[in-house]
Amino acid sequence: MILRPLPSLSRSIALRIPSSASRRHLFGASSTRSHQNRIFDSIRQPNDLHTLMLLSAAENRPLITMWSASWCSTCQAVKPLVKSLIEDEGVGQAEGGLGFTEVELDSTLIGDLGVKYMITSMPTLLAFSRQEAQFDTKLVKPEQMKDKEFLRNWLLNEARRGGREGGGGGGLFGGLFGR
Template identity: 25%
Template sequence: MHNTHNTAFFDDVLKASYAEPVVVMFHASWCGPCKSMKPLIERLATDIGFTLVGVDAGTERQLAASESVRAVPTLIVYKDGKAVGSPSAGAKTETALRTFLATAGVWA
C-alpha cells in the first residue's frame, strides 16, 4: 500500500480508477485496528488484483473530510473516477472484507 496526499489524490486514485478499481484505506498512525487490518487488505490487494492506496486521515484531514470519512479505518472503493457503494468503517475480518469488495464490484 502506498500512501498518497491531497495533491496526488487525483492521479493516484481518481485517474487510476479508470484502469482498475482503487481501494483507499483511510487510516491513522495511532489507530490499532488500522495496523492490524493493513496486512490483510494488502494481501487481498495482491490476491484479488486491485490498487490499494493509503491516506493518513490524521495528516490529510481536509481530504478525509471531503470524502466524508468519520472514523478510521475506512475503506472506499473508486471506479471510473468516483466512489462506488458505501464506505466501510471499522476493522473487518477477511470474510467481511471480501464481502465488501465483492459488493463494490472489485471482484466476483
C-alpha cells in the same frame, strides 16, 4: 508551367483488403478482463489521491482506499489483512484488478480531504470507481474489516464493478449509461 504526374505514379493502385478469415482484431472482443492488482504508495496530500484516481479510471480499475492514521491501532491491525487479500491472494484480479492505497489522515499536507469524502471514523475503506467515491459500499465497522471472508466478498464486489459504475455507487442512474 504545366505540372504532370510522374509516369511511375500514373499506374493504377490496387488496394488489398484482407479476407475476414485472415483479419486480425486490434481491439479485444473478449469480455474477460484480467489485470494484476496494484499496491500504491500512501497518500499524504490531495494531489496524490487525484493522480491515483485518474490512473485507476484510465485502467477501469477500482481504487480501494484505506483511511487511517499512524496512531490508530485498529488501522494497523486491518491494513495487513487487506493488503494480503489484494497482493498475496490476488482477490479481484480475475474480475479486472484492484488498486489499493492508504490515505494518511494525520499527514500535515492532507488538508480537509477526509471531510471532502465524509470520513468520520478510522479505519474506513472507501472504493472509487471512475473517480467517484462509492459511499453506499463504504466500510467503517472494524469487526467487518477484520472478518476475512466478509472483506474478501467486499473486495470482489468492488472489483466486479470494474470502473463501470460511477455516480456514487451505481445508484438509480449509475447503470443506465455507458454500458
